[in-house]
Amino acid sequence: MAIQIQNGDEQLLNMVLEDYKPFIKKTVSSVCKRFIYESDDEFSIGLIAFHDAILKYNHQRGSSIISFSEVIIKRKVIDYIRKNGKIQDISFDFSLFENGEDSSGVTIDQIVSVEEFGKQEEARKRREEILYFQEQLAQYKLSFHDLVEQSPKHEDARLNAIEIAKKVVSSPELLDYLTEKRRLPIKKLEKQVNVTRKTIERNRKYIIAISLILIGDYVYLRDYLKGRLEI
Known part of the structure; x- marks a missing residue:
């Protein structure tokens, strides 16, 4: 044939x-x-x-x-x-x-x-993703150094902060405030979560960072935090 x-x-x-x-x-x-x-x-x-x-x-x-x-x-x-x-x-x-x-x-x-x-x-794409995330953090006047220094030290505190971030991104009102004003809507948040204002303020930078990961196209950062970020 x-x-x-x-x-x-x-x-x-x-x-x-x-x-x-x-x-x-x-x-x-x-x-x-x-x-x-x-x-x-x-x-x-x-x-x-x-x-x-x-x-x-x-x-x-x-x-x-x-x-x-x-x-x-x-x-x-x-x-x-x-x-x-x-x-x-x-x-x-x-x-x-x-x-x-x-x-x-x-x-x-x-x-x-x-x-x-x-x-x-894969390494190239991961580097590009991290650099893009770094640029986004800068828009909120944050850096990786800030996150290292001020991230919650205990697991339960980190999980609570992640839950607050989920609350932010699931609420159009809170998310609009975050993305437009580049600030965490602490006053509005404290009425919707079971943590004190002081706790929110202490973990503010970490909550913002997790919120950005949740709303962004971050394949590798999401994979790193998988199991905790399901909304």
């Missing part, structure tokens, strides 16, 4: 591409470590790679077209992930590798390079 397609049989090509979609999905999923839908970009990359593999296949080299296609698809998907920064939860069983490559011909160096790129990309 590959030879017929290489000779220009478009109808056969379309039939093969349709029939081998499950194989393409399985191969792409093995790289991405998640179920792949036909609407995913990664599937499109795999489909194009399978098409290319059919056109380039030479049976005289000994390998089957399935094995050859699997190598091409995996390499194209890995290249796509690296170039587009679409880092996923990619994990591999290195016990499957022999002589530096797995049964499909994907080398350990390729896998490691993808994982290393993922770590670097």
